[in-house]
Amino acid sequence: MKRMAGYLAASVAGPVLGLLTYLGQVARLLVEVLASLLSLRIRWRLVLAQIVAIGIGSQLVVIITGAFTGAVFAAQAYFKFSELGLGSATGPVVSIAMCRELGPVLAALMVAGRMGASMAAEIGTMRVTEQIDALRAMGVSPLDYLVVPRVLAILVSMPILVGEAILFGMLASELLTVQLFGVPAAWYETQLLAHTGVPDILTGLIKGTFFGGLIVLISCHQGLITSEGAVGVGRATTRAVVYSSLAILISNLFLSLLLNPLLPTVTMDF
Amino acid sequence: MSVSDNPGPFFRIEALRQSFDGHPVLRGVSFDVPRGKTTVILGGSGAGKSVLLKHLNGLMRPLAGSVQVEGNDINDLSERDLTPIRRQIGVLFQDGALFDSLTVGENVAFPLREAGDRNEDGIRYRVNEVLELVGLKGQEWKMPGVLSGGMRKRVSLARAIAGRPACMLYDEPTAGLDPILSENITRLIAEMKDELRLTSVVVTHHLGAMRFLADQVLFLKHGEVRYCGPAAGLDDSDDREIREFISADAMGRT
Ligand SMILES: Nc1ncnc2c1ncn2[C@@H]1O[C@H](COP(=O)(O)OP(=O)(O)OP(=O)(O)O)[C@@H](O)[C@H]1O
Numbered sequence: 277m278k279r280m281a282g283y284l285a286a287s288v289a290g291p292v293l294g295l296l297t298y299l300g301q302v303a304r305l306l307v308e309v310l311a312s313l314l315s316l317r318i319r320w321r322l323v324l325a326q327i328v329a330i331g332i333g334s335q336l337v338v339i340i341t342g343a344f345t346g347a348v349f350a351a352q353a354y355f356k357f358s359e360l361g362l363g364s365a366t367g368p369v370v371s372i373a374m375c376r377e378l379g380p381v382l383a384a385l386m387v388a389g390r391m392g393a394s395m396a397a398e399i400g401t402m403r404v405t406e407q408i409d410a411l412r413a414m415g416v417s418p419l420d421y422l423v424v425p426r427v428l429a430i431l432v433s434m435p436i437l438v439g440e441a442i443l444f445g446m447l448a449s450e451l452l453t454v455q456l457f458g459v460p461a462a463w464y465e466t467q468l469l470a471h472t473g474v475p476d477i478l479t480g481l482i483k484g485t486f487f488g489g490l491i492v493l494i495s496c497h498q499g500l501i502t503s504e505g506a507v508g509v510g511r512a513t514t515r516a517v518v519y520s521s522l523a524i525l526i527s528n529l530f531l532s533l534l535l536n537p538l539l540p541t542v543t544m545d546f
Numbered sequence: 547m548s549v550s551d552n553p554g555p556f557f558r559i560e561a562l563r564q565s566f567d568g569h570p571v572l573r574g575v576s577f578d579v580p581r582g583k584t585t586v587i588l589g590g591s592g593a594g595k596s597v598l599l600k601h602l603n604g605l606m607r608p609l610a611g612s613v614q615v616e617g618n619d620i621n622d623l624s625e626r627d628l629t630p631i632r633r634q635i636g637v638l639f640q641d642g643a644l645f646d647s648l649t650v651g652e653n654v655a656f657p658l659r660e661a662g663d664r665n666e667d668g669i670r671y672r673v674n675e676v677l678e679l680v681g682l683k684g685q686e687w688k689m690p691g692v693l694s695g696g697m698r699k700r701v702s703l704a705r706a707i708a709g710r711p712a713c714m715l716y717d718e719p720t721a722g723l724d725p726i727l728s729e730n731i732t733r734l735i736a737e738m739k740d741e742l743r744l745t746s747v748v749v750t751h752h753l754g755a756m757r758f759l760a761d762q763v764l765f766l767k768h769g770e771v772r773y774c775g776p777a778a779g780l781d782d783s784d785d786r787e788i789r790e791f792i793s794a795d796a797m798g799r800t
Pocket residue numbers: 566567571589590591592593594595596597598640
């Protein structure tokens with residue numbers, strides 16, 4: 277009995293310790309990034325290049341994700357709500373869902389898949405081919421040169437991408453309900469807009485920006501600790517995407533609980 | 547006293563220890579690298595030569611022991627404080643370590659721009675000059691990915707010397723080059739030492755180059771210094787591994 281408790285403790289302690297060490301490392305990276313930002317050694321040319329890669333390169337995926345999610349959500353909501361005689365609630369429910377949850381979470385998951393993977397692969401390859409050492413040998417901080425531009429770029433890009441996901445989700449939901457179910461467009465729009473407030477959109481943008489921060493920290497960290505050649509780069513890439521996605525989904529719950537009281541939904545009676 | 551009048555050795559390495567995952571790679575390595583001279587490091591594959599080189603400019607931190615550069619212990623310096631020291635030490639990495647998102651020209655210009663040079667004409671002139679030195683004139687628009695291994699190595703050499711460092715660390719500068727190029731690069735290293743009084747540390751497997759270049763030879767085996775002294779003394783050594791190393795090279799050249 278005692279021995280089993282010992283085994284149990286040991287098998288729990290290992291992963292817990294590993295998790296704590298990992299969180300510590302990522303937190304340290306965050307502190308170093310903040311210190312670098314405060315010292316204003318920012319390479320704007322690299323920031324711009326990263327904004328192009330992250331922001332512009334992710335347009336299409338994020339728009340498609342937003343549009344199809346909005347449409348399918350509207351369809352399911354309309355099926356059930358019209359059965360219950362609540363068809364007019366479709367627009368407001370789509371709006372809340374897209375602004376507060378689906379828009380930011382799905383946009384962030386897509387960005388994690390695209391950019392998290394590419395950041396970890398690029399930095400990881402630089403690490404195993406000694407390019408990071410070469411930077412350091414020339415007196416250039418890999419943090420200033422590689423991490424900070426990506427952090428700034430993602431913080432600029434994420435709110436825009438989330439905004440687009442929300443917008444296209446709403447447009448697609450309208451297109452679908454109007455065209456397929458014959459709901460009058462003006463009526464759908466009025467319902468939807470009446471229940472979409474600044475706090476809803478703000479919630480989405482704040483969440484998206486926070487998720488962007490998670491993606492860039494987790495992915496750059498994986499890149500920087502890469503070892504063991506091509507295998508290691510593959511592992512870093514996978515981990516960057518999986519860890520970022522989990523972090524997004526888990527933190528989303530806590531963000532919702534935290535943000536909803538601060539930014540409550542608007543209630544307007546018609 | 548300004549650094550260049552400092553009469554002591556350029557590097558002083560004392561009782562350096564390093565290990566990875568519990569496997570010792572350096573076990574108490576001590577030696578001096580005299581200023582303006584060439585020190586050649588010999589040793590079998592996996593002996594710890596590249597690891598040793600990376601301790602000289604603080605890219606790796608030792609488990610124990612110390613590295614002094616121009617009389618300053620660098621162990622306790624932060625990355626930022628190491629910057630001025632690193633900027634006067636050029637490094638040729640074993641596999642080149644070129645930045646593959648930048649062209650050849652941008653790679654070579656990189657250390658100049660990072661050192662704060664804003665004179666684009668001057669930078670272009672210097673880039674052409676060092677590329678010509680390594681036999682790669684007119685290649686500055688190529689991307690590193692399309693270069694052959696030997697070309698990458700020479701671009702990397704050009705990048706390392708572009709900023710006119712006071713000291714050069716070469717990790718196998720002639721490995722993977724044809725005999726003619728190999729000889730040219732060896733001569734270039736010797737010339738730079740003679741003309742610029744460059745302190746050089748050369749890791750090589752090439753005994754011919756070693757005899758041509760070395761003012762001092764270090765033989766590393768299993769992370770220990772087996773020999774440290776003039777090149778001539780190596781032939782009289784009664785250490786079995788050193789004798790094997792030398793006779794194997796003689797056979798390789800037949
Ligand atoms: N970052 C690292 N992590 C773990 N082990 C390492 C690391 N770097 C080097 N080693 C190990 O240290 C030992 C010495 O490596 P090093 O690269 O210094 O050899 P070397 O003398 O340069 O050999 P070669 O002539 O083949 O280049 C090797 O066993 C290697 O596996």
